[in-house]
Amino acid sequence: MDGKLVPWDDAKIHVLTHGLHYGMAVFEGIRAFSTPDGTAIFRLEEHIERFLNSAKIYRMDLGYSARELSRACVDTVRNNPAKECYIRPLAFTGYGEMGLNPLTSKISIAIATWEWPAYLGSDSTGKGVRACVSSWVRIDSRAMPVQAKSAANYANSALAKMEALSGGYDEAIFLNTQGVGAEGPGENIFRVKDGVLSTPPASSGILRGITRDTVIQFASDLHIRFFRNDATKEELYTSDEVFFSGTAAGIAKVREIDGRRIGYDGTPITDKLIKLYDEATHGRSKRYSKWLTPVSK
DSSP states (O other): OTTSOOOGGGOOOOTTBHHHHHOOEEEOOEEEEEETTEEEEETHHHHHHHHHHHHHHTTOOOSSOHHHHHHHHHHHHHTSSOSSEEEEEEEEEOBSOOSSOGGGSOEEEEEEEEOOOOTTOGGGGTTOEEEEEEEEEOOOTTTSOTTSOBTTTHHHHHHHHHHHHHTTOSEEEEEOTTSBBOOOSSSEEEEEETTEEEEOOGGGTOOOOHHHHHHHHHHHHTTOOEEEOOOBHHHHHTOSEEEEEETTTEEEEEEEETTEEOOTTOOHHHHHHHHHHHHHHTTOOGGGGGGEEEOOO
């Protein structure tokens, strides 16, 4: 916290912390994996770049360079026992003057790690998850900056997640204000139809995911036909394969959308991508070793 290692139970903030009241916080979700050469953080550089970009969009001066923030992530992982963990850098407007204006509050930064299994459960890479199209619409870039990974944006996600769970589903799918598929509450979405892989473009109001970018690179390397294009709700229903991607979720199959079964004939492309993602994150593919930042325990 603010440049110092702090015991878990002492990592506290004031009840009048500005960001707690007004949602002025940006964050990242990063993972460290066990590899043959020890624990390594996956795509740390890209995550920190997005963290800094989110802060810039919200006029937050973090006071640390990308290199300093990366080192802080490594130090935090190194000083905790888990060989595999989730890493959460968070920048927020701290305790200061209350009111909507955030510019009078200092910026605080915290980095936490914890052990977190696959976000959508152990079935997400095998059997797959059940999803529904949410009645809530994905926030529009004219109202909130969707390319910032902001805490405020995730109130929208929480509403969709609660709706999905209360309806007996595992996850939700957002449509955007134009009525086409955007993303999940905490994941990007891909579909496969007739051997062609696609995902909504950034112009659809999605957050550009690091795992999304990883999947796009995999598709190129595996010579899978790929396009960035919108898909209607009906096109999602009639996909051959659908999957979510995200740091927390990994690559998670979707077996059903609104009661429509997906993947009648198997999920060959998704399976290839899941396998390659597992190899890359766990250091079993030299081709992607550049994406791993080693952590000496």
